[in-house]
Amino acid sequence: MSWGETIRTGLTAIRSHAMRSVLTIVGILIGIAAVILTVGLGLGTQKDVSESISSLGSNLLIVRPGSATSAAGIRGGFGSSTSLTMDDAAALGSSLAAPDIAGVAPEASTSVSLENGDVNWTASVTGTTTSWPQVRSRTLLAGEFFTEAQAEQAANVIVLGAETATQLFGTTWAAGRSLTIDSTTYEVVGVLAERGSSDDTDLDDLAVVPMQTYAARISSTGTAGTGAPVQTMYIQATAADTLSAAYQEAETLLANLHGITDSSAADFSISSQDALVSTATAVYRTLTVLLVGIAAIALLVGGIGVMNIMLVSVTERTREIGLRKALGAKPSAIRRQFLVEATALGLVGGVLGAGLGIAGAIALPQALGSSIVVSWPAVFGAVAVAVGIGLVFGTYPATRAARLAPVDALRDE
């Protein structure tokens, strides 16, 4: 009997007990769809996190006040202490002292209420330097970023995020308009192009002012001048492969400026984007492995379903097996027929499951808000696994069918 006929016979048998076959296929289908969705969710979340980290800018180092952990295991006042200053930023920005650093954007921010007549909108206002657009990879939609001169004069100029501009003025074409913060009038000099929002930071709802302006009028601390505290400093390396050189330079310079000799006593910490990405990736990899483990159990249950239905099928068709043997079917032909049937169940379940998984990957992100990446290796792998499950779990029933003695099989009622 040819393969084509064996397959046709198998499909006829599957159709002849449609309900049972459908239930078995559903078992496999759920397992396969679960694998595709969980792998996709893991990859999607990983992608989201990488994107939101890379949306900070490119080739970045992030300096925060306070050490991560002191030698004694005591954590410094992470992010809250005021050990970083504008002087530090200026020193790091010097191309002589730190040739591998392309730019430094010190940041200090607080939440304030912006007013345009009756319209009132609360946003995060950040004080920084003119390097900010370059370091944070931001472009302007309208107008200009504030200038060095405006910064030095602590001028009342402000650059808005697209969302903030829309909320206040109903349009992103807000350059040239003015708004008030705490009774002081600021001129809107530019509007930033949209970046979209990642999970926790809205990159389009913000306002940017010169650090001098921020320190003099917006910051609650009110410490003006070059010694003003900096909350975060973004350092951009000249290229991806000078990132570690930039890291060294920044660390050495800051240690010198702060008079620190023992690196474990540093009052600042430097992290790189890569480190953030790899930490996040490691977390999501663990999560993905866990989810895939659960999906694998679903597949195993599906496989047991295949074995169950095949055993029922063999028992039910004992007489048919006997007849086929009497007509000259060799044990190998009988085994092959049942294996093909089990494999077909696996294949159909696998293909439908892949379809459902892909459909879910398209539909679910809208409901969940997190992306699901369809990984083609995972899709094909899952279908191959479904076929494999059919083969593996079909082997025992098929062998049992092949071993039936024709006399006993024919006598079966």
Added chain:
Amino acid sequence: MADQAVLRLENVRKVYSAGEIEFEALHGVSLDIGQGEYVAVAGPSGSGKSTLMNILGCLDVATEGRYEIAGQDVGQMDESELAELRCRQIGFVFQQFNLLPSMSAWRNVELPLSYAGVAPAQRRRRAIDALESVGLGDKIDNRPGQLSGGQQQRVAIARALVSEPTLLLADEPTGNLDTASAKEILGIFDQVHRAGRTIVLITHDWDVARRAGRSIEVRDGTILEGGGRA
């Protein structure tokens, strides 16, 4: 008696054992059946008749003794070789017809050819020829459920003959049929016999057995030549 035996049993014993209990169904049976003979094997149930049929049909092997079909010793064969032997040498007709309900008449008939590795186009032609020879040329696409008992048994005979076997082995072929259909089926057997094929027909009905050229009675695991004819 035949001068040229195609089936030869020599002192065949068959013992069934279920745990401690042993039961001897055949006590040393010897039998020669010649080419083209039409032999009826009759006997009450429990006589060893079915055991003899299973051994003749290569569905089961003898515990002791020798069985040759067309010169081949069956005793030495494994499952696969027995399957091949059944495929080429033996056509079965059963009491319950044993057609596969999901397949049309011609698909049922071509089944032995598919196991013999005959090409599909040729199989279909031979299956249709076989169905025509039993008078069912107009029912080739009907499923067994759409046919009467007599017609189903004729499909089964077509299936048994399609591979042109050495032996046509029929087990109570009229057992499930009404008198008219039974007569029809026996008429086909006569026709097959005239065409020169060897037939062994197992029955408990002496009226059926008498139509064969030679009858053998099985009783308590032994055979009596020409039994019951007197």
